[in-house]
Amino acid sequence: MDFSGSHILSIDQFSRSDVEKLFSIADSLEPYSSKSKVTRVLEGAILGNMFFEPSTRTRISFGASFNLLGGNVREITEVSSSSLAKGESLVDTAKVLSGYSDIIVMRHPEEGSVQEFAEASRVPVINGGDGANEHPSQALLDLYTIEKELSQNSKTIDGLRIALVGDLKFGRAVHSLCKILSLYSEVTINLISPKELKLPPTLLKQLAGSNIKINETENLEEGISEVDIIYVTRIQEERFKNKKDAKKYKGLMTLNQSIYTEHCEPNTVIMHPLPRDSRSDANELDSDLYENPNLAIFRQADNGVVIRMALFALVLGVENQIDNSSKPVNWTINREL
Incomplete structure (x- = not known):
């Protein structure tokens, strides 16, 4: 370009x-x-x-x-x-x-x-x-963050294992991130969402034509094991025609320190494009993760x-x-x- x-x-x-x-x-x-x-x-x-x-x-x-x-x-x-x-x-x-x-x-x-x-x-x-x-600039800063975080463990984006969690249907940051990851080799993406909020078929088709390996699941614990990065998104309530429908999915994909300790590798990095919904009925990233050194959301924002x-x-x-x-x-x- x-x-x-x-x-x-x-x-x-x-x-x-x-x-x-x-x-x-x-x-x-x-x-x-x-x-x-x-x-x-x-x-x-x-x-x-x-x-x-x-x-x-x-x-x-x-x-x-x-x-x-x-x-x-x-x-x-x-x-x-x-x-x-x-x-x-x-x-x-x-x-x-x-x-x-x-x-x-x-x-x-x-x-x-x-x-x-x-x-x-x-x-x-x-x-x-x-x-x-x-949201192209978000994807660029997300990838820049991923590169910096992986380098701490002598890893690169090639060979990345990442879990994308939450509203994958309406989350524009996820859409752009998926596209940019297709430029790299041997990337594995675990897509974790309720079935109604899956990644749009057009994007899945685009990823299928790249070198990316895709796994889909509705089980958070299964999807976040054996990954380098967990990328969590909020439910995009403003994109729903009926906001009552959005409430059905809030709180279904909450990550806290207990779940992280039990199911994640020790150096798994936690990211979020922000804002995260910290209200009690959503709380996709629990406040008990603040002391986790692998919580990268504020480095990501910087x-x-x-x-x-x-x-x-x-x-x-x-x-x-x-x-x-x-x-x-x-x-x-x-x-x-």
């Missing part, structure tokens, strides 16, 4: 070499994401952060990533605060807002909406999640910043200029507290 000036709409755009290039840039940006250094490489640039669905990590990390590269951020956080509420089309919105921004990140509840918006935009657009379809910085650097063509405006930070914060 030629990143410069490109829209980032789907994991289907990426080859394995593209992923490796992105990860290499992310590694080089770590001093800036950790605030050991400051760069102003995107000084004067404007990010249009358009989020028409609720978001905490994705919206704020995209904004923080752009700020850390020296750019400015303008945000829309709901349909009701934009002219879409007055009947303006996505096409008109794209044509106007792309005149105010140098790059746009968009999240929208309808599948295919970001693609439609990008086709009318005059600047690059990054998909921040379109309905139950895809990785979202550096991966999104790398995406911005590559799409805006500044990946080789970052150190030109580098300087030490002027403040000190103890982030270990």
Whole structure:
């Protein structure tokens, strides 16, 4: 892929070499994401952060990533605060807002909406999640996390054994992660979900055409044994036509320390794209896992910043200029507290 000036709409755009290039840039940006250094490489640039669905990590990390590269951020956080509420089309919105921004990140509840918006935009657009379809930057940060966590035990993504747990039907992060894992060899995926929330048939067919080995089960304990990574997702209540139906599946796939100790290998890493539903009727990851050193969910969230910085650097063509405006930070914060 030629990143410069490109829209980032789907994991289907990426080859394995593209992923490796992105990860290499992310590694080089770590001093800036950790605030050991400051760069102003995107000084004067404007990010249009358009989020028409609720978001905490994705919206704020995209904004923080752009700020850390020296750019400015303008945000829309709901349909009701934009002219879409007055009947303006996505096409008109794209044509106007792309005149105010140098790059746009968009999240929208309808599948295919970001693609439609990008086709009318005059600047690059990054998909921040379109309905139950895809979430490409989440998959990239998830894979980056998997690579880093596996390296602690001298393992690589080739040969990965991973369990995907929960709502596999509506979970867009899972959909994008499955696609990106198909770029690697000898990967085994255990799909663990109620039968009504299985991975969509189109994705299963796509995986079947790759080198991935697929196992499907409704039994959590069976599915999480003998894996390197457990990737848990919440029930995507907002995607159900009837929210009462979603409640039937809450709490069916809860992982706690007791289950982990009994059924998992000692170094099995626990991941979650967040937010996790911590309410008592769901509680997919129990709070007793906080002290488990293999709980990687907050390291995973941190990785979202550096991966999104790398995406911005590559799409805006500044990946080789970052150190030109580098300087030490002027403040000190103890982030270990």
